Amino acid sequence: MIWKQVIDPFNNLTLSVLVALVPILFIFWALIIRRMKGYQASLIAMGIAMLIAITVYGMPVKLAVLSAVHGALYGLFPICWLVIMAVFLFNLTVKSGQFEIIKHVMASITSDRRLQALLIAFSFGSFLEGTAGFGAPVAITAAMLVGLGFNPLYASGICLIANTAPVAFGSIGIPITVASQVSGIPEMPISQMVGRTLPLLSVLLPFYLVSIIAGVRKAWEVSPAVLVSGLSFALLQYASSNFLGPSLPDVIAGLGSIVCLMVLLRFWKPKNIWRFASEPAATFNTDIRYTTGQVIRAWSPFIVLTTIIIAWGLQPIKDVLNSVGMVQFEFPGLHNAIMGGEGKPLAKIFKVNYLSAAGTAILLAALIAIPLVGLTYREGARVFGETLNQLKFPILTVAAVLGFAYIVNDSGITLTLAAVLASTGVLFPFFAPVLGWLGVFITGSDTSANALFSKLQYATAQSIGVDPVVTVAANVSGGVVGKMISPQSIAVAAAAGNLVGQESQLFRFTVKHSFIMLVVICFITLAQAYMIKWVIPAYDRASNTKSVNLPNLTMGYTYLVALGIFLALLVIGILLAPKTRQQTSTQA
Template identity: 35%
Template sequence: MYQQPLQPVAGSLALSAACAALPLLTLFVLLGVVRARAWIAAFGALTVAVVLAWWLWRMPLSQTLLAAGQGATFALFPLVWTFGTAIWIYRLTVHTGHFDTLRQGFARISDDRRIQAMVIAFCFGSLLEALAGQGTPVAVTTVMLLALGFTPVRAAAVALAANTVPAAFGPLGLPITTLAGVTGLPVPELGMMAGRQVPVIAVVVPLVLLVVVDGRRGVRELWRPALACGVAFAVAQFVTANFLTAALADITAAFAGMGVLLLVTRRPAVRQRIPVTAGGGLPEEREAPPPRGSQWRAYAPYLTIVAVFAVSQVPAVKHLLDAGTVTFSWPGLHVVTASGAPSPLTTFRFAWFAAPGSLLVVAGLVTMALLRVSPREAVRLYGRTLFELRWAVLTVVGLLALSFTMNAAGQIATLGVWMAGAGGFFAVLAPVLGWLGVALTGSDTSSNSLFGALQVAAAQRAGLDPVLLAAANASGGTLGKMISLQNLTIAAAAVGLSGREGDLFRRMFGWSVALLALMCLLVGLQATPVLAWMVP
C-alpha cells in the first residue's frame, strides 16, 4: 500500500511543490520553447514524472509504472476511441462527396467566415460538448471549418477557442455532478454558482473568435452580432443553470446563441478577405445548389450524432447502456491519500456501451447506410484514419500516462496544497487550479475529481464559501481546454498538422491566460462584499 506524501522533499511543502511542477514545466518547455513534437514532449514529461515519483515521492517503481499504464489505457479507451471515430465519420462524408454539399449549405447561411466560425465552432460545438465531450466538438468542428475554406491553423485555432465555456456543464452536467460527488456539496448550488461565473466569459468568446479569424477588423465590423450571440448564449446558460438544471445549460445556450446570431445576420454579411487554403477562396458567383436528395444526406451524419447522443440520455436507454459498464480497481495499484483515505484514482471504468466513442460508432453505422458506403470500404477508411492519427494517438497515450502518474504519486496534490496555503487570496487562485487540471488532463470532469475536495478544504481553512471555490474549479477549468495537449493533438490531427501542436499552443496560450485572468478577477470579487450577492 502506497500512501501519498505531501512534502517529501526535505519536509518542505514549497520545495516539494517546486519539484512537483517539473514534469509540467518540462512539458511546456519542450512544446512551446524547444518546439519538440507533441509525443516527444509528452513522453519527456512522463519520464521526469516517473523518476520523481520513484526517487522523491518514494512510490514503488512497479506501482508507478502501473499508474502510467492505467493512464495509457484510459487514453485508448475512451479518448482515442472517441476522436478517432468522430474523424472517421467525417472521412465517410468526404469519401462520398457529401461534405462539399454540407460546406455549400453552411455557406448559404452566410458567406462570411466570421459568422460561420461562430455558428459552427461556438454554437454547434457547444451542442456537441453538451452531448458528447471527450474532444468530439474539436474533432468535428475543426474539419467542418476546414471544408469551408479556413486554413488548417485558423480552423484549429477557432475550434480550440470556442471549446471553452461549454466544458463547465457538458456532457449533460457530468462535470458538476462529479464535483458534487467528490465535495459532498449539493448539485443544484454548484450548478447555480457555475452559472454565475461561466456566462460572463461566454459573452466575450464570440468576440475572441472574431479576432482569431480576422483581427481588429473583424471586431470593428461584426461586434454587434458577436455580442448579441454571446449575450444570448450567456443568458440562456445562466437561466437554465439557475432555474432549471445544469445538465441542459449548454444545449439551451447553443440554440439561443445560434438563433439570435442567425436572426441578426439575416442580411448579407460583409464579404471577408482572409487567407484561405488553395482552392478554398470565396467564389465570385454562388455555387449551384446541390440536388435536393444530396442535401439531407449531407446533414444526416451530424444530425444523427445529435440524435444518438440525445436518445442515449433518455433515462430508460441510459440505464440500459450503463448496464454494460464495468468498474474495478486497477490490478496491483494500491494507493491511499495523505489522510489515509482510499484514493479514487485506482478505480477504472470501462463504459463499453455508454462511452461517447461507442455511441459515435452507432452514428457511424447509420451514416454508412444513409451515404451508401459498403462495410468493406468503411472498415478501410477507419483503418486509414487510425494510421494517419498514429502520432496523435501516441501523444494522447503519453499525456494521460503523465497525468495518472502525477496524480497517483501525489505530485498534483502537493501542488494543490501549496497553492491552498495562500489563505484568503486563494479565492483568486482557485480558478488556476481548475485551469491547470484541465490543461493537463483535457477534461473538466477529471479536473473536478482531482481538485474539488482540495478547493473545499482550502475554503474552510480560509473562511471562504466552499460552493464558490468548488464552482471556480469547474469555471476556471474551461479556459484550460484550449491549451490542453489532448485538444491540441486532436485539432492538429484533424486538419493534418500533426507535429505542429507547439505552434497551436503558442497561438492559444495568450488567449487562455487572458480569459483566466478575467475569471480569477471575477471569483476574487465574488469572495468580497463587492460581488458576494452572486453567491447562492
Template identity: 40%
Template structure:
C-alpha cells in the first residue's frame, strides 16, 4: 500500500509563522556556528546540520520519517549528479595536464605576454581564473592561479589575495553554470531566465574587479598607469558574460567571457609593447605597509624591483623566470588543447539536432517514496529527478578528458591513476556537497524553507536589499555559490512571492550576492593559504580581502534593490 502524500504546512509551532521560522532556521544556525564559530570540518558540520533538519522535519513538521530520509537521499544524489560529476571530471583534466608537464607550459605562455605584474594579475587571476572557474570551480581557480602567480614572481600573500578577489564575477556561472542549474532545480524557475538575470548583475561587478586587482598590486600608481588593461579586461568580460548568458548558452557563459577578456588584454598589451624594451617590475605601492611590496622573488622578504618603466605592459620578459626555458610552438599548442577540446564539445552540444539527440536518452522519474504536496494540493516539483546522463556537462567533460589524454599522449594507466587521485583528493568535498544538498532538500520538501521565506517577506520591498546578503552569507559559510543557492534559493522565491517581488530577480540575486562571499569563506581561505605555504595564517589573508567583499556586496545590494524598482527595472529581461 502506498504511503499517503505529505502535505506541507508552514506554521507548525503554535500556529505562529515567527516561532515556526525560529525553529526552521535551527539547521542553518547549527551549520553556520559549527563552520564559522567552532571551525568544525565542513563535511561533519553539514552532516550534523542535516541530522537537525531531519529531526525538525519529522518531530515539528510531521513529515513521515521514511519520506524525510528519502528526501535527503534525493538531495545527496543530485549533489553527486550532476554537480560533483562536473567537478570530478574537470579536475581530472587539470591533473592530467600537470602530470604531462603541459600546465607548466601554459603558465610560461601566460607569463610571456608581459613582465608587468599588474597585467599578469588581470590575465591570470581574472581572465584565466574565470576559465578555470567555468570548467571546475570549487576552489580550483584560487589554488591554481595562486601557484601560477608565485611562479611568475608574485610574493605569496599578494598572490593569495589577488587570486581570491579575482574569483568573484565568474562564480555564478562556474563549473559549467552548476550554481544556476542548482538554483533552477530548487526553485522550479527556468534556468535560462535565471542565467539571463544573473547575466545582468555580475557583469557590472566584472567591470570593477580588474581595477581592484591592479590597485592591490601597485596602488594608485598602478591605476594611473595600467587602467587600460583593467578597463579592457573588465569591460570585455562583462559584455561577453551578458551577451552569452542572455542570447547564446548559460553553460558557456564564463568560457566565452574568459577567452574574450584574455584575448582583448593580450591585444592591448601587444599594441603597447613597442613603447618599451625594458623589463618592468612593480615597486612598493602607494598603499603603504599594509600592501606588500612586489619583486621577482616569492619569499616574504627582499623585493628586488624598481618602478615600472614609462611604457608599462612590456611583453616577453616574464617567461624566462623559469630558467629561461623556451617552449616549442607544438608544446604551447598542446598546452591549450584541453581547453580548445572542451569549448568545441560544448559548442557542438548547442547544435539543436545534437542537443535533441543527447536529451532523447534523458530519464525523468519521481524519487521513490517521496510524495510531497503544497497546501493547495500541487505536487512539489523537486520530487522529480532528472538523470540526463549523456547531456550532462560532467559527461561532456569526461569525453573531453579522454580526448585530452589521447592528444597529450598520456598512457591509459596514467590517466586512470590521475582519475583515482582526483577522487581521493575530492573525497571530503564530495561528502560535503552531498550533505549540503541533502540538507537543502529536507528543508525544502518538509516546508522549513518556505516558513522562513514567508516570515522574511514581512519586510516587503526592502527584502530586495537583503536578498544578496543571504546569498553572500550562504557562500561565506559553505564556500560554494552552489550550496548557497541550494540552501536559500527556495527561500528567496517564497519571500518574493509573499512580498510581491519578482521571484526570478531575488533568486538570481542570491547567486550574484553569493559570489562575493567566496573570497572570505573558510574553505577558500584555507585553499589559498595552503597554496602559498601560509597554513594557519588564514586570518591574515581574510583581513586583506574582507573589505573588498563588503564593498562589492553593498554595491550588489543597491543594484538589486534598484532593479526591483522602476529606476533600474528596465535592466531585467
C-alpha cells in the first residue's frame, strides 16, 4: 500500500501553512524564549511533527515512525560519525600537550583575537568546508578557538556565522552538483550565478565577524586585515566559481585568504592587541623557542588531516572506497511506500559508505596522529572514550533533529511551506532564497535543501518568465545563511565549543544575523531577476544531460598508493625531526 503525500490537507493553503509552521515555530520558541536544552527541544519538535503528520496529513503511524528512525540513523551516520572523529582528533592534540605549541605559534603570528578569528574561523574553516563539509569545519575550528582561549559562546557562534560564505561550494561542490541534477540546469551556470552572489557577502563577512566580536570601532582598527581577508576571499571565490566550476572555490579562496593575511601580518600589525574583557592582556613569552620540528609535530594532526581530506574529495578515490566499503539497502517498510508530490514513489535507500565518509578520513588522520603527538594507542583509546562521553547529548540532539527533518519532508509539511512561497507570483525571486533557507534550517544541509526544492525553483521561475538559474542559484545562496541556525549545526557547534546544554544561547546568538543576511540575499536575487539581468550567465538549457561514465578504479588505486607513499614519507619525516624540548633563556 502506497501513501500519497498531501500538500494542502485543509483545502485552504493559509490554514494548512499555519499548521505546518507549528513544529518550526516551536523550535524558535523553545530555543529563543524558553531556552531549552538542544536535545529536549529537538525531541519535542520531532514529537509535534509526528503528531501533525499523523493527525492532519493522514500519514500512517508506521510510516511516520519509520521516517523518524530513518532520519535518526542518518544523524548517527554520517553526521555524528564525523563530529565524533573531529572532536576526537582535536582532543588528542590537547591531551598530548601539542596544542600548547599551536597556541604559541598562533600567538607569534598574532595574539589579537580579531585576527585569529579571521585566520581560523573564516579562512581555515572555508578550506575545511570545501574539502570535508557536513559539520567538520565548525566542529574543528570552534574547538581550536576554544583551545586558544576564546569565549566558548563567541567561538562557536563566530564559526557558525563564518561558515556561511563557503557552504554553497562545500564538499567539493556537492550542493551545486545536486542542484544541477534535480533542476536539469548544467553545473557551470549555477556555479557562476552563485559565484556572482556570494562574493558580495564574502567581502563584507570579515568586517561583520570582527564587529560581532569586538564592535564596529574595534573592527575599523584592523581594517587593513579585514579588507585583505575579505577581498582576497571574494575575488578568488568569484574567479574559481566562474571559470573553474563548483569543486574548488572554497579550497582556493580559503587557502588564498590565509596566505594573503599572513603576508600582510609580516608588514603590518594592529596598534592595540584586542582580547575579550574577561581574559588577561595578551602576553607572549619571547624566552620560549620551539624548533621547526617541534612546530611541525604539533601541527601534524592537522597536516595529516588536510592531506587525507583532500584525497578523500577526489572522485577516483571515492569510487574505489565505495566499491569495497559501502553497504546500501532499501529501508524496510519505507522504500517506495510514499508517493511524492510529482506522482513518483520516494526511494529510501540507506547508504553506509563507511570508507569514503569524511568521518572515516578524520579517523584515519587521528590514528596516524596518535604516535606523532607522542601518545600510545592505549591512551588514544582512553581519549576516544572521553570524547564519546563528552558528546552523548549532542549525539542525541543530532539524531532527534534529523528524525524531525525526515518526518516534515516525508509527510509533505515542507511541501506545504514551499507551496505558499511559490504562489507569490512576480515576487517569487525575492522569496526564492527563503525556500533554500527554510530547507537548510530543517535538514541542516544545503545539499538536502537543493534536492528538496531545486525542481520547484526551476518550474516556478519558468512560469513567471524569470531565468530559472536565478532562482535555483538563490536556493543555494539562501541556504547558506540558514546553516548557522539549523538545529543540527547548533548541536555540532555546541559540542565542539563545550556548550552542551546551552544550545539556546548559541541559537539566540546567531538567529538575528541569519535573518539579516537572508534579507540581503533576497534583495540581490530580486535585482538579478529584473534589474541587473546582465549578471545572469549565458548557457544552453538543452545541454543539461550528463553522460554517465563508469568509475575509473585504476586511477583511484593509483591515487591511493600515492597517498600512502606521501603519508609514509610525512610520518617518517615528522618522527625523525628533532624532539628537543623548548629552549628557554637562562638570562635573568
